[in-house]
Amino acid sequence: MSKSIFLLIFSLLACSAVVEEKPKDYSAIHQEAKSYCQLNGFNQEFYFLLDFSVHSGKNRFYVIDFKSLQVLHQNLVTHGSCDVFEENPEKYKKAKFSNANSSHCSSKGKYKIGKRDYSSWGINVKYWLHGMENTNTNAEKRVVVLHSWDAVSNEEIYPRYAPLSWGCPAVSDKFMKTLDKKLQVAKKPVLLWIVE
Template identity: 65%
Template sequence: MKNALLIVFISFICCNNAIEEVPRKDYATQHQQALAYCRQKGFNDDYYFLVDLSVHSGKNRFFVYDFKKQRISNENLVTHGSCDVLEDNKDKWEKAKFSNANNSHCSAKGKYKIGKRDYSGWGIKVKYWLHGLEPTNSNAEQRVVVLHSWSAVANEEIFPDYAPLSWGCPAVSDDFMRTLDTKLQATDKPVLLWIIE
């Protein structure tokens, strides 16, 4: 009887772990397209930043991809926009909505060039201007959608809890921003940030 109960208990644990383990998406197509884009545009072709806003905000969804080693070298949490001006955005915590409109407080999809390093009132007091390269994010500068840190963003996965909401900026933890800042200060070429869903 004890053995039977032990087997049932072990099976329960194994099954529950299997349910919780969701395999990571395969971003091979995005990595190939990003490398081609970086080479064509004269961007840094050592690495780029990929943000997948289809992933739950309590899970890592900001990825630093190393083109040379062909692997993700760093990953962490990142916020998405609250879109709080939209009346129908009741599920704003669960699903990112997108808009390029001024004052929308939404995230904006597409490729960005990471621009000038500047002072921020948030986190470690550093921000990078983002220059939208597509019609879906062309108002990034006007909207002051920037890459910055925020002390409210955790430095590790918090699923099933959610990351806080931003006004459209991809905000990361202070520690992760220090990692990104070190990388960005060490390159002379612009770096690609690509937000997808």
């Protein structure tokens, strides 16, 4: 085998190797979420953590068990296009945030998951989100809700991107059924926290 063919094969193998990413350490976030839920009378069994620093084609919606601090469920979730008031050429790659009405942006921070209601999207179920911080106080006015959308895959699609929303965290129909079951039996409000 010639040296050039050997180098070509070696290069191809090196490029195709899967690079393992080190798991993120969410321990400080989990502890803050647990304290927040205790202080504010929220559900203390589990909460929802959405990490918008993760590529939208990868799982970044996590259902966290407070007792074990383990991920019970995970799946894809959309972020807002955020392109109404200014151009956003990186909108698929990186979430931008705004609390402004009609911005179509995601809003980070803690939310109380509210009333279950009818949605014209997905499995026809939505949950109202009540912003608990100054970064997301307009959630209700903006109708930023948790809902499903049949355009969202139920499996990771990386390196492709999830579709964009108008600011709602939208999930797959199948994942929404999982979330809906948990939310319907929760005796106290559940925390949904969007971080980056």
